[in-house]
Amino acid sequence: MALLMEILAVKTLYRKKFNWAQLMSVPAFILYAVFFVYPLFKGVGMSMTNWDGMGEAKFVGLQNFIDFFNDPRALNDIKTTLIFALGSAVLLNLVGLAYALLMNTKFRGKGFARVIVYLPAIISPLIMGYIWYFLLQPGRGYLYHAFAQLGLPDLVGNWMSAYPSALAVLILVNVWQFAGMTMIIYLAGLQSIPTELLEAATIDGATPWQRFTRVTIPQLMPAIRINVVTNIIGSLSVFDVIMSLTEGGPGYATESLSIYIMRMCYGSRTGYSTAVALILFLIIMIPVLISMRLTRAKN
Amino acid sequence: MNRRMPKVLRIIAIVLICFLCIIPFYVLLVLSLNSPQRTFYEGSVFVPDFYFQNYIDAWVKSQIGTAIINSAVITAGTLLLTIFVGGMAGYAIARHSTRFNKTGFAVIIGCMMIPGIINTVPLYTLMKNIDAINKLWGMILVCSTLALPSAIFIFTMFIRALPKELDEAAAIDGCTGFKTFWRVIFPVIKPATAAFVILNGFGIWNNYAQAVFFLQSRVKQNIPQALSVFFQQFAGAKWHLMAATAVIAIIPVVIVFLIFQRQFMKGLTDGALKG
Numbered sequence: 001m002a003l004l005m006e007i008l009a010v011k012t013l014y015r016k017k018f019n020w021a022q023l024m025s026v027p028a029f030i031l032y033a034v035f036f037v038y039p040l041f042k043g044v045g046m047s048m049t050n051w052d053g054m055g056e057a058k059f060v061g062l063q064n065f066i067d068f069f070n071d072p073r074a075l076n077d078i079k080t081t082l083i084f085a086l087g088s089a090v091l092l093n094l095v096g097l098a099y100a101l102l103m104n105t106k107f108r109g110k111g112f113a114r115v116i117v118y119l120p121a122i123i124s125p126l127i128m129g130y131i132w133y134f135l136l137q138p139g140r141g142y143l144y145h146a147f148a149q150l151g152l153p154d155l156v157g158n159w160m161s162a163y164p165s166a167l168a169v170l171i172l173v174n175v176w177q178f179a180g181m182t183m184i185i186y187l188a189g190l191q192s193i194p195t196e197l198l199e200a201a202t203i204d205g206a207t208p209w210q211r212f213t214r215v216t217i218p219q220l221m222p223a224i225r226i227n228v229v230t231n232i233i234g235s236l237s238v239f240d241v242i243m244s245l246t247e248g249g250p251g252y253a254t255e256s257l258s259i260y261i262m263r264m265c266y267g268s269r270t271g272y273s274t275a276v277a278l279i280l281f282l283i284i285m286i287p288v289l290i291s292m293r294l295t296r297a298k299n
Numbered sequence: 300m301n302r303r304m305p306k307v308l309r310i311i312a313i314v315l316i317c318f319l320c321i322i323p324f325y326v327l328l329v330l331s332l333n334s335p336q337r338t339f340y341e342g343s344v345f346v347p348d349f350y351f352q353n354y355i356d357a358w359v360k361s362q363i364g365t366a367i368i369n370s371a372v373i374t375a376g377t378l379l380l381t382i383f384v385g386g387m388a389g390y391a392i393a394r395h396s397t398r399f400n401k402t403g404f405a406v407i408i409g410c411m412m413i414p415g416i417i418n419t420v421p422l423y424t425l426m427k428n429i430d431a432i433n434k435l436w437g438m439i440l441v442c443s444t445l446a447l448p449s450a451i452f453i454f455t456m457f458i459r460a461l462p463k464e465l466d467e468a469a470a471i472d473g474c475t476g477f478k479t480f481w482r483v484i485f486p487v488i489k490p491a492t493a494a495f496v497i498l499n500g501f502g503i504w505n506n507y508a509q510a511v512f513f514l515q516s517r518v519k520q521n522i523p524q525a526l527s528v529f530f531q532q533f534a535g536a537k538w539h540l541m542a543a544t545a546v547i548a549i550i551p552v553v554i555v556f557l558i559f560q561r562q563f564m565k566g567l568t569d570g571a572l573k574g
Contacts, residue, residue, distance in 0.1 A: 021476020022395030028388035124505035188568035
């Protein structure tokens with residue numbers, strides 16, 4: 001009896017203390033579980049079947065993964081995706097930081113210049129790809145005619161129909177579009193560096209280069225981390241700009257893994273395309289985790 | 300490093316960068332105003348024909364008006380839904396550190412780095428089963444799940460920084476948790492909401508990788524999907540129509556950006572660096 005009383009007492013105490021507000025997270029968790037976590041796990045199961053999206057799915061074990069690594073087109077897509085991401089991440093950070101250092105000084109029209117440099121980043125990468133297509137088409141693109149009328153030699157080559165050059169154009173267009181976004185993050189990072197730190201370094205006799213490498217760069221670590229990680233994720237899953245600028249061509253030379261996944265899915269190889277998605281997942285997570293570890297704040 | 304560089308050189312560099320950023324937009328404008336018969340050998344490439352009929356033709360033929368409305372509905376719906384559920388979740392996580400909330404938060408933050416394309420194919424079969432393909436509400440759900448981690452993260456961080464006395468005062472006044480959040484906390488964290496909208500709004504508006512899968516029917520397409528379908532018909536011809544459609548398509552975002560650019564730059568750095 002005493003025990004029962006005790007249980008009741010604890011229960012009422014518990015009821016009094018239970019705050020329903022702690023469950024306000026439930027709708028968000030349900031939404032996320034149903035539309036993100038569940039498909040993620042379902043994809044793991046689907047990746048081991050030969051499902052075509054309509055009929056019966058048959059378990060095929062790791063066959064899809066074996067097929068993937070035996071498909072020259074798929075292996076080339078990995079190469080394209082990695083080169084695109086490496087080129088984009090490195091250039092975006094260098095250009096973004098250079099822009100930020102230029103803009104982090106006093107001059108008239110500073111706000112205006114920032115808006116202009118950021119403008120490309122708000123436009124759909126798909127539309128940006130089309131605009132550059134109009135500019136760069138060999139023999140009939142805008143730049144070809146502009147150079148001709150200015151009396152300059154044709155500086156625009158047949159870039160888009162040859163392999164390494166087409167990929168280079170894609171990287172440069174991507175860098176051109178998103179340099180402003182990287183710049184804004186670096187600008188905020190630069191402005192948060194205490195001026196006393198730089199002054200103290202000057203008094204200690206540091207050269208400008210030493211100040212940059214020993215004070216500015218370490219202080220910029222949080223901004224570098226954000227930019228590197230978002231650039232890696234974004235460029236390894238690149239889709240839009242390739243679809244509009246080269247459609248993966250010439251041939252499949254500039255096809256990215258995201259586009260390959262979409263085309264395999266439309267080609268009724270649903271099971272296989274989920275296997276490719278899992279491979280892409282690993283390809284993204286490894287460099288992301290490494291770069292997060294390398295840029296971890298030391299305090 | 301900067302102070303050493305002569306000021307003139309620096310200004311020249313900045314002007315060049317600005318030109319580099321603006322020239323493609325100028326070219327698009329020129330192309331969109333050239334008459335269909337024009338070839339560039341006939342006149343200056345820099346001055347268009349001011350043939351405005353292109354815009355009327357593009358508007359009618361591309362049905363871009365429908366796509367703009369669809370994009371607006373998807374973007375507004377996604378933002379409202381994620382602010383609603385994400386804001387409440389951020390409040391619960393920041394104020395009630397239960398095991399349930401901690402686990403959910405850890406899972407969502409862990410998945411934050413997974414791009415949507417990874418689970419789009421299995422998601423497609425789920426969406427087919429609940430008849431959500433080619434539905435704007437379906438696309439809103441897809442975009443919401445992709446934006447949700449960012450919303451929860453931003454709201455949790457901002458609410459954690461608020462003094463707990465706010466909640467306690469509201470509780471004394473008889474507010475429940477739900478009311479406390481919407482009446483007291485939510486109005487205070489407007490910068491968080493602004494940062495979330497700024498960081499995610501354009502991405503939702505410009506979404507293409509998911510729209511390819513979930514918005515195939517002509518009347519439900521968003522702007523990028525409608526443009527790509529419309530452009531594929533031409534196989535590289537009729538640039539005047541393509542350019543005019545592209546101009547119409549980018550006008551809404553450019554206007555919104557120019558109006559809110561001050562808040563935009565601030566919100567972008569607030570949201571990105573607080574995290």
